[in-house]
Amino acid sequence: MKFYGDPSSCANAVDLTVRHIHLDWNVSFEKKLIEGTAFLDLEVLNNTEHINLDSRDLEIVSASLGDASLKHNIENNGALGQKLVVNFGKTLEKGSKVKLAIEYTTGKNGASALQFIDRECTADKLKPYLYSQCQAIHARSIVPCMDTPSVKQTYSANVKVPKGLTCLMSGLADGSSTEEGDLALFKFHQPIEIPSYLLAIVVGALEKRDISERCAIWAEPSWVEKARWEFEDTEKMLQAAEELMGKYEWTRYDLVVLPPSFPFGGMENPCLTFVTPTIIAGDRSLCNVIAHEIAHSYTGNLVTNANWEHFWLNEGFTVFVERKILGRLYGEEARQFDCLCGWEDRMLPCIKETFSPVHEYTKLIPRLVGVDPDDAFSTIPYEKGSAFLLYLEQLVGSNQRFEEFLRAYILKYRRQSIITDDWISFLKEYFTDKKKELDEVNYDGWLRTPGVPPNKPTYDDHLVEECKNLAKKWGTAEVEELNGLKSEDLLKMTSDQQVKVLDCIETGYTLSHERVALMEQKYKFSSSGNSEIRFSFLLIALKAKWVPIIEKALEFVTEVGRLKFVKPIYRKLFDWAESKDKALGTFEKNKQFMHPITVIVVKSLLK
Template structure:
């Protein structure tokens, strides 16, 4: 009775899997990696539990070549049906023999298959594309719905499975996965690496890197991997990882994943970081030389709880992953730097991330500006933006202030993470728990317009109060620059700028960029000369500086901007710059040329999204490879 009462069917419009009939509990992978064919060949055995008297198992696949499917060792019928939208891949139905069509049955379903060279989860790099040019390189990015292009699975965050893997790669190369290493063995030709992930995780957290990789230890449980020429720089840049992890544990509870290793990927990695369990993936653009960008580490570490332990049940509730993670990230930085800094970070997120996303990337009436989204027939990569990160984080920041401040809210946060650990939940489950936890503050909660926060488009219905102490320095300096004219601009000196935190410098540039009319060219020239902006190794700062220049149509910046988008593939940097350049007639063709030239070396996700931004309709892949 009680169980029936609790049962609510899971929903994930981005998956065809029959998750309410069968679930996957464990996945055993055997892969051989062929750099020549750009294929992973092998098999996956899914231990499935029938929840009902199901007649078939439905899995997500995308561009997989399926050789055979067996259940408990016996070959069986299967059917592949392409989805209407190609970005969902195909639906693979495995027909269960009658004796298995019974709730409670455990099935070992083995799929022998190969991936496509166009597998959207994978980037295959020739050795010439790597830092050291010694060996080819492979890395995966499964979030949101790309796991299905490397493994047949229930490709929804609402299904969690433990996994193990045996991966055979050419000898000399290292294979890393989002799991705990169990050693390797091999001969002169090939080496097989063994991994186990004993914590049940959603499919999007399966991850693999293969390359010429070296390791540097940071602490007993933390290390960083990178190509030999990069590894020492990365080791220095991320040396504070153990401290960040310890801070995170204070806030969120014990770290349960065993190891927290990081791998610094090639520049084409599309994200700042990806929270693959036991092995965070990081963009090399974080290596600023001054540890100024380690908040990304705090972010990925925070995902060890929000996202990896308490998981959104579908990408429609992505804010549960990212809003919470932004909130915890800033909590960590608050502890490591100061509460003022946390306030400033949150303010910065509102002004420099959320506002541009709502007004610029979308429009304030666009459905993707909603906190809870409807992903029916929607490619989550297209819906992806800062909105779930910053609108979600703003909601929590707002609630913290409403419900009694930091201490009270941190206790709530711990309870929330503990309550839903190892589960996948939606926004309503989150809200139910919030009401239950703050039962004594029901009247306060009732004053929050959750309907507008959840379902309203545009900016949130309320703006939290952000401590302004660190913003003030930015505004003082901003006024100096705005007040200067051609004859006085030379009087501005650099001390106050260099006294600021990098994030404050970025805020200054962002405010200059937001100013109308656009900043005059002579001022841009003066800014560049005074602050050596073009030479900055801080890519976040460069992004803001280049956008400022482009807005002012300062032609001098075009080569630098093209160089910037060409030298790395992080979506956060490439999409705005490409979009800015595309809207500037004089730069549009150059941007398209750079894109088309670099495209074959780009990550498939990046290539696809920039193509959309540049209105380049790319030809269908020919299937012969």
């Protein structure tokens, strides 16, 4: 596999590559760390006397090749952690293969990839919990590795955890666990080569429910039945993905529902997707998150961006495929609606408000030299990338042909890491009959220029217009007319349309207290089981400074830990004199139960 270079990694991947990693791990909840040994199977690509590995706060005990102990040193690498240099003491010749063993512990002050959660912060408050989040460059905090998506390797693991807990990883389980005294041993292997950021582990009091022969749900006991019902259509989504993108290669597609404090929506770890409990709405209305993570099984996990400057190859493609899956399940109208909402509600505000139209991070291919990729994270690679693919699909003039191209693209580059130029070359090679049209595409404007894209795809906007019209009524009509509205006019809409109505109200109008009270009376949004609807209404009511909403908002940020919700709600509560003291009190009381990342983010709002 070609190495394109990666500004986020110090690995000398032009000299060596990692073919396989075996992990012998012991998970200590008492010390809140992992200790053990990583065995790296290396292939020498060019004569070399050393290897550079990415590291972050690891405490290296020893390094060895067979019986030979090796010298190593650690160098500061700024925002990217540390460089671990292991000297072989001799020249390893091109073509040779060796096994490097590194004994280590994760940082005593914490590993950026690991979140040890006290039992009080879990759903059932029965047992402590551990989960990892290695994307983008946090795998280096739990294993010394070539922490670049350009390098893919298989892995295996033997993991010891306290007896009574279940361990899961982003691989296939090798039989059931065995007990060794107070510990339980779990074994895993991942036979498909993956980049380091897809290494994942979960340890907790977990129960399993099967959905199909290859799909299951894992969750804490109080969540597992609700989750099984909520995600019952996972197998249907997987089959729709296979019709669209080809055979699913990862054998199993399991889901694990993480504790309420989990600050993210989902993570596409192979064989084991991580999801937030906030998508368990009770009516399967938020399962588009699952379609997104299933799409990642192809775009991202099989065909991977070679470095984080080309992140749009992972996320733009995945959003595009996710919406294709939803279109097959729920109709083209639903797909078009979501595409247009992506352009209007997620991409444009990010360009114009979160950043600015000239900001580097609004490019599809931003420069990330010396930058932690997490700092550049936004909706741009997702929505601008997806819009570019929709524009090209319309340029080609056939949805079916573009879907055939996607399948061919996956087949050509499966199990590889690529950059945007590889994709462009294949695009032009595939559509030889569209040479004139594709040669005229403003690739530089789409990919390397900040701001709004040079072209806007054509969208079917009639569902969006229905939402805008209803939002306008709530913003401008007489209260008497609003009193006469039937609640079913809105409730018959899909949950995504309801969110769109609420978002249009929040961005376009400041409602009177009377209107907010009437809206709550008609629709009872503040107690909705759909977290997206509940969140959007809370923003409207807080913007209106409607006092009865304060307690409802505080309940919400106490129940959920997802940053997407917690940060905007706390910001509005802190900015309003009437609610600031109560919000501060709630935060201080509950921060011990919150995720450390969430605590840092909320504290930053007070500066």
